Amino acid sequence: MYRDRVRLPSLLEKVMTADQAAALIQDGMTVGMSGFTRAGEAKAVPEALAQRAKQQPLKISLMTGASLGNDLDKHLTEAGVLARRMPFQVDSTLRKAINDGSVMFIDQHLSETVEQLRNHQLKLPDIAVIEAVAITEQGHIVPTTSVGNSASFAIFAKQVIVEINLAHNTNLEGLHDIYIPTYRPTRTPIPLTRVDDRIGSTAIPIPPEKIVAIVINNQPDSPSTVLPPDSETQAIANHLIDFFKREVDAGRLAKNLAPLQAGIGSIANAVMCGLMESPFEDLTMYSEVLQDSTFDLMDSGKLRFASGSSITLSSRRNADVFGNLERYKDKLVLRPQEISNHPEVVRRLGIIGINTALEFDIYGNVNSTHVGGTRMMNGIGGSGDFARNAHLAIFVTKSIAKGGSISSVVPMVSHVDHTEHDVDILVTEQGLADLRGLAPRERARVVIENCVHPSYRDALAAYFEAACQRGGHTPHILREAMNWHINLEERGHMLAAS
Amino acid sequence: MYRDRVRLPSLLEKVMTADQAAALIQDGMTVGMSGFTRAGEAKAVPEALAQRAKQQPLKISLMTGASLGNDLDKHLTEAGVLARRMPFQVDSTLRKAINDGSVMFIDQHLSETVEQLRNHQLKLPDIAVIEAVAITEQGHIVPTTSVGNSASFAIFAKQVIVEINLAHNTNLEGLHDIYIPTYRPTRTPIPLTRVDDRIGSTAIPIPPEKIVAIVINNQPDSPSTVLPPDSETQAIANHLIDFFKREVDAGRLAKNLAPLQAGIGSIANAVMCGLMESPFEDLTMYSEVLQDSTFDLMDSGKLRFASGSSITLSSRRNADVFGNLERYKDKLVLRPQEISNHPEVVRRLGIIGINTALEFDIYGNVNSTHVGGTRMMNGIGGSGDFARNAHLAIFVTKSIAKGGSISSVVPMVSHVDHTEHDVDILVTEQGLADLRGLAPRERARVVIENCVHPSYRDALAAYFEAACQRGGHTPHILREAMNWHINLEERGHMLAAS
Numbered sequence: 001m002y003r004d005r006v007r008l009p010s011l012l013e014k015v016m017t018a019d020q021a022a023a024l025i026q027d028g029m030t031v032g033m034s035g036f037t038r039a040g041e042a043k044a045v046p047e048a049l050a051q052r053a054k055q056q057p058l059k060i061s062l063m064t065g066a067s068l069g070n071d072l073d074k075h076l077t078e079a080g081v082l083a084r085r086m087p088f089q090v091d092s093t094l095r096k097a098i099n100d101g102s103v104m105f106i107d108q109h110l111s112e113t114v115e116q117l118r119n120h121q122l123k124l125p126d127i128a129v130i131e132a133v134a135i136t137e138q139g140h141i142v143p144t145t146s147v148g149n150s151a152s153f154a155i156f157a158k159q160v161i162v163e164i165n166l167a168h169n170t171n172l173e174g175l176h177d178i179y180i181p182t183y184r185p186t187r188t189p190i191p192l193t194r195v196d197d198r199i200g201s202t203a204i205p206i207p208p209e210k211i212v213a214i215v216i217n218n219q220p221d222s223p224s225t226v227l228p229p230d231s232e233t234q235a236i237a238n239h240l241i242d243f244f245k246r247e248v249d250a251g252r253l254a255k256n257l258a259p260l261q262a263g264i265g266s267i268a269n270a271v272m273c274g275l276m277e278s279p280f281e282d283l284t285m286y287s288e289v290l291q292d293s294t295f296d297l298m299d300s301g302k303l304r305f306a307s308g309s310s311i312t313l314s315s316r317r318n319a320d321v322f323g324n325l326e327r328y329k330d331k332l333v334l335r336p337q338e339i340s341n342h343p344e345v346v347r348r349l350g351i352i353g354i355n356t357a358l359e360f361d362i363y364g365n366v367n368s369t370h371v372g373g374t375r376m377m378n379g380i381g382g383s384g385d386f387a388r389n390a391h392l393a394i395f396v397t398k399s400i401a402k403g404g405s406i407s408s409v410v411p412m413v414s415h416v417d418h419t420e421h422d423v424d425i426l427v428t429e430q431g432l433a434d435l436r437g438l439a440p441r442e443r444a445r446v447v448i449e450n451c452v453h454p455s456y457r458d459a460l461a462a463y464f465e466a467a468c469q470r471g472g473h474t475p476h477i478l479r480e481a482m483n484w485h486i487n488l489e490e491r492g493h494m495l496a497a498s
Numbered sequence: 499m500y501r502d503r504v505r506l507p508s509l510l511e512k513v514m515t516a517d518q519a520a521a522l523i524q525d526g527m528t529v530g531m532s533g534f535t536r537a538g539e540a541k542a543v544p545e546a547l548a549q550r551a552k553q554q555p556l557k558i559s560l561m562t563g564a565s566l567g568n569d570l571d572k573h574l575t576e577a578g579v580l581a582r583r584m585p586f587q588v589d590s591t592l593r594k595a596i597n598d599g600s601v602m603f604i605d606q607h608l609s610e611t612v613e614q615l616r617n618h619q620l621k622l623p624d625i626a627v628i629e630a631v632a633i634t635e636q637g638h639i640v641p642t643t644s645v646g647n648s649a650s651f652a653i654f655a656k657q658v659i660v661e662i663n664l665a666h667n668t669n670l671e672g673l674h675d676i677y678i679p680t681y682r683p684t685r686t687p688i689p690l691t692r693v694d695d696r697i698g699s700t701a702i703p704i705p706p707e708k709i710v711a712i713v714i715n716n717q718p719d720s721p722s723t724v725l726p727p728d729s730e731t732q733a734i735a736n737h738l739i740d741f742f743k744r745e746v747d748a749g750r751l752a753k754n755l756a757p758l759q760a761g762i763g764s765i766a767n768a769v770m771c772g773l774m775e776s777p778f779e780d781l782t783m784y785s786e787v788l789q790d791s792t793f794d795l796m797d798s799g800k801l802r803f804a805s806g807s808s809i810t811l812s813s814r815r816n817a818d819v820f821g822n823l824e825r826y827k828d829k830l831v832l833r834p835q836e837i838s839n840h841p842e843v844v845r846r847l848g849i850i851g852i853n854t855a856l857e858f859d860i861y862g863n864v865n866s867t868h869v870g871g872t873r874m875m876n877g878i879g880g881s882g883d884f885a886r887n888a889h890l891a892i893f894v895t896k897s898i899a900k901g902g903s904i905s906s907v908v909p910m911v912s913h914v915d916h917t918e919h920d921v922d923i924l925v926t927e928q929g930l931a932d933l934r935g936l937a938p939r940e941r942a943r944v945v946i947e948n949c950v951h952p953s954y955r956d957a958l959a960a961y962f963e964a965a966c967q968r969g970g971h972t973p974h975i976l977r978e979a980m981n982w983h984i985n986l987e988e989r990g991h992m993l994a995a996s
């Protein structure tokens with residue numbers, strides 16, 4: 001059953017159970033695991049680790065590409081396995097542990113983790129656990145539905161555990177393009193100038209003797225949880241598509257736009273869906289995660305090529321795409337997240353980056369991570385990698401949340417992930433604010449006019465006008481700047497009377 | 499006198515007075531001028547413009563490389579010429595106008611201005627005014643002591659005014675390396691892999707017919723105002739050099755460190771001076787502005803090569819360096835600021851970026867620009883270009899200011915220019931905080947232990963401990979987070995009793 005997937009015969013003797021492989025991971029180790037946006041994570045070994053930790057205390061530092069599926073972060077947290085975790089997560093149980101201070105979470109730009117490892121600024125993984133479709137005749141590892149940080153983890157770790165997952169079709173082989181930047185001080189340019197360039201190998205090249213265990217598994221990826229467009233996300237998509245049309249008319253964008261990046265989530269997905277009805281053709285994506293909308297756009301003939309680091313699909317789309325991968329294979333590539341998100345490439349290609357904000361303020365500072373300035377949601381992910389160097393750095397959000405008790409547009413954000421220097425366009429269902437070339441006072445007027453929910457508009461305008469009376473390049477009244485957040489925390493509504 | 503400097507004879511008929519040239523600049527125009535950190539700015543034409551505006555109302559949008567010398571921003575502001583100004587300034591009169599809202603200031607990453615122009619996201623300059631050493635036989639412009647944005651301004655503008663400045667020695671010719679990235683979507687990698695690579699031309703290539711005026715001038719650059727090291731900046735330098743030694747011992751840095759970038763100012767200058775007494779040899783710089791310390795380090799034999807975008811020297815050093823430029827010429831290059839600060843190159847070379855913070859908070863967020871979250875000082879400059887992609891992103895500041903009424907280390911910064919994701923090392927005269935690989939609660943302990951002035955340490959520790967009691971990944975008490983800034987504003991001391 002799996003012998004055709006472990007093609008270097010000498011490695012067959014390394015096949016063992018997940019429990020046996022997990023026993024190689026010892027207390028205090030740093031472990032690098034595959035997995036990016038619930039795609040392609042190692043599944044059996046971390047689950048075995050969680051089970052073992054119920055008997056025997058075990059703490060590790062866990063690095064992944066991004067978020068894991070199959071409730072692994074939940075199970076590892078509940079078993080008390082996680083001392084440290086980086087660089088991203090989306091699990092509510094782990095989130096709680098991060099926020100009560102029992103798991104140390106390092107929230108990083110997704111392009112930077114392996115750069116810091118390469119330069120020994122983070123502790124190298126003792127062991128890597130990588131999900132694979134197959135191991136080649138040379139002993140190289142063929143990843144599954146994500147590349148993430150898997151290649152560098154396998155290269156840096158002293159020992160590698162491979163999970164061969166029979167639930168993934170072997171037709172995934174050939175989809176990946178593994179390129180690792182050369183070492184400083186003699187690093188050369190990343191030779192990628194088009195979204196469809198292939199610059200590396202189709203498998204992760206490591207000396208086969210580093211593979212210390214092979215576990216056979218048959219558990220699928222978790223389906224994505226993206227919601228279908230609703231009237232508000234549809235309105236956001238419409239504002240953005242109208243904006244793109246104006247940019248094309250003004251000659252600032254070509255008719256096929258520019259390579260698109262869309263963060264994970266329902267709003268970005270709605271925007272991509274909106275492109276289906278748009279006049280734009282011959283589109284390309286240079287993104288992190290490829291979602292349902294990527295394949296819908298390909299099916300509609302709108303999307304010519306998509307480069308990502310993972311594929312995360314809904315149950316609806318999963319069997320269709322992976323069962324008919326030959327239909328898409330010449331239009332797809334999966335790269336290490338260091339390359340999918342690399343500032344050098346993002347700047348060169350001039351991508352359109354569309355990411356979701358938790359909240360933004362009247363001057364265009366964006367909070368992507370912290371509720372009330374304090375409690376971590378998921379992490380910054382790749383949003384900063386893209387926004388800083390994008391041709392257009394776009395942030396989207398619904399203008400209100402929790403039935404209107406929260407305005408996503410505030411006087412001053414409670415935490416800053418993207419500064420006003422890096423934000424070009426803000427969109428809510430109310431409208432779109434084009435901040436390019438504007439000074440802060442001009443930005444505030446455009447944001448208040450276009451993005452704020454009507455129930456908050458007067459209050460926000462009043463704050464801004466009062467702040468302007470006191471002066472300053474970026475007028476603020478520090479005594480009041482955080483009041484909306486404080487009201488929410490103490491009284492349950494941002495505009496609650498004190 | 500100037501005929502040997504205007505080497506394309508047909509251009510000699512374009513020589514005119516500064517007043518005549520300034521008359522080409524009309525109300526409402528966007529003007530791109532040379533000048534970067536008080537070096538190489540056009541001098542006669544903007545001064546003539548300021549004089550003319552006293553008679554006749556005139557408003558322009560002014561773009562430069564960075565700050566101007568010779569009080570030009572002051573004179574232009576006083577004459578009411580500036581409607582809009584970007585991307586950087588250091589003038590106290592202009593600062594006041596920015597803060598009272600009468601000049602719209604756009605505070606940009608210095609690598610991004612011409613990228614946004616190239617993509618028509620900012621209005622292109624109608625006219626460029628560029629200081630030059632000479633005009634070549636081909637009609638190309640040889641810049642003086644800075645390149646800044648001059649090359650792209652001259653390329654984008656419909657008309658170009660050249661100020662030939664006889665105060666600059668013609669031996670500057672050959673120092674510059676003008677490279678302009680190719681246009682998207684067919685942009686190719688920037689072919690620079692070493693600090694001493696030359697990848698462009700020594701003059702700015704434009705069609706000579708675009709040169710509509712040539713003004714002859716003889717006014718020197720303003721001297722730099724950098725202060726000599728004092729005991730506190732010396733202590734900061736010592737902490738940093740000890741840190742570099744430990745990095746070398748740990749194998750994370752080579753014995754010649756990595757290409758160094760130092761922001762303008764007295765603290766960064768002191769750090770560079772400190773390297774004179776250090777054990778490090780064969781150093782290189784890949785920076786924006788080259789200050790006195792660059793040449794002191796070269797004289798001492800410590801510095802092998804320096805790449806910058808401008809040279810800004812004190813009166814003490816000026817005549818010596820420019821009078822003996824042949825001594826330095828094979829160790830120096832001046833590049834467009836787009837290239838000196840380019841994220842692609844910064845990431846590839848793995849620079850050590852040393853920049854000055856106005857304040858930072860316990861979690862490592864840095865404010866470089868706004869006093870009290872509201873009033874602009876100078877602008878972000880290149881600090882973000884370097885910090886985001888540096889091998890080491892270092893921010894330095896004295897731990898207190900204004901005789902102790904201000905702590906530079908605060909619970910929450912009043913404005914964020916660099917997020918915790920981008921900051922590796924913080925240094926004050928008290929000590930050094932190494933934040934690499936730490937979660938926020940860990941960062942706070944390291945910052946409080948190492949960087950805070952003793953007179954603020956207990957109060958900061960108390961804030962942090964109380965915030966931790968309330969929980970959160972990045973614990974804060976929003977009701978108190980801004981109190982130090984509010985105290986300062988209302989009572990003149992950050993710890994004033996309310």
